[in-house]
Amino acid sequence: MTDLWDRRWPECPPFAHWLRDHYPDRWVRFHSLPESKRYPDDEAEYAIVLGRHHTVLSELDPGPRLLVVTAEWTDTPATTPQRWPRRSEVAPAAWHWRTLLEDPDDDPRYRSHTQLYAETRPWRPGVVDELLRAVADDEIAGVILGPPDLRWLYHPYDGGADVIAPTRAERDALKERHRDWLSAHPLGL
Template sequence: MTEQHDVGRRMSGDLDRDRLSALWQCRFPKGPPIAHELRAAYSDRWVRFHSLPGSKRYPETEDECAVVLHRYNTVLDELFEGTDVHVVTVAWSWEPDGPELPPRRREVHPEGARWTTLAHEDGPDPELHSYTHLYADRRLWRPGTVDAILREVADDVLSGVIISDSGLTRIHHPYDGGADVIATSPEARDRLRESHRDWLPRNPSGL
């Protein structure tokens, strides 16, 4: 095993939760790490790419799955080549420490350590309260390193996934059908968008 890969493995088991929370508050002060809310909060740096030609949402064959993974990994590599990344996956439960869904999260992200839990307790009925659990690890980015997670995202099994550089300066949020990117600046967003014009949504709103 190369030294570079060994460093990546050591990092994945060493999550500094307090630093990550403080860094998120500094970089993204408009709200918690809820992936689908980022595009509205940081719309000046946001761009969306679709995963399949014709804006088809779900892959139905292995060839289509290969296209989805290629598009995900191409953009991820442009964002994070040669850097460490934080990989964040999400589960939820009806009780703070109750059984978590989906169970596949633990299977495809065993390196993830509990980062934080977001409580949704606004309603008057305690039986309707829920809890969102975020798990994170830090690893060296390599194409294919998160393919197991991306496959579950593409099949709408996992949601809320966030991939970011170690300094949380840019965000990749894959979802079932595409990916939202929050770039470091409007200019960086525009360069990325121009690089992959064929993958942009047809909708004028960019969705």
């Protein structure tokens, strides 16, 4: 999977929060709730959040399987099982994919290592609802979803999702279909 990532996304390691800066020509951000509200308060708002995620993921069409990448952070390069129990709960079948050091110039006493875990699931709307709810509640972060061939990337965060579409034209079509979900911010944030 590392080789595939490096071929598809050579300008950016799999840090979810870096994707929009490295691929701005294919990036679009959708907000999860009307008026850019950040966090859902009740089941009706969770239904809106999940409905928007399902809609965009279905339009991107991962095919029969969806790749799910989740993250944990450790003080050393070594993985620490169950350090972040919520990540393990929402991605129980994930295997350790790789360890990344975001800023090697940081003082070694304060370095944070990103542990990435991956799994694939049969795709259908609802298959990642527990994970998406955990993201919406800011219980986990650094999630990347996509098809197993990595032709596009989907980074849900608390408040919305960043999409890195396969092409600029596909990004523009998504933006047009879901104009009401875009930010009013001039940079699209």
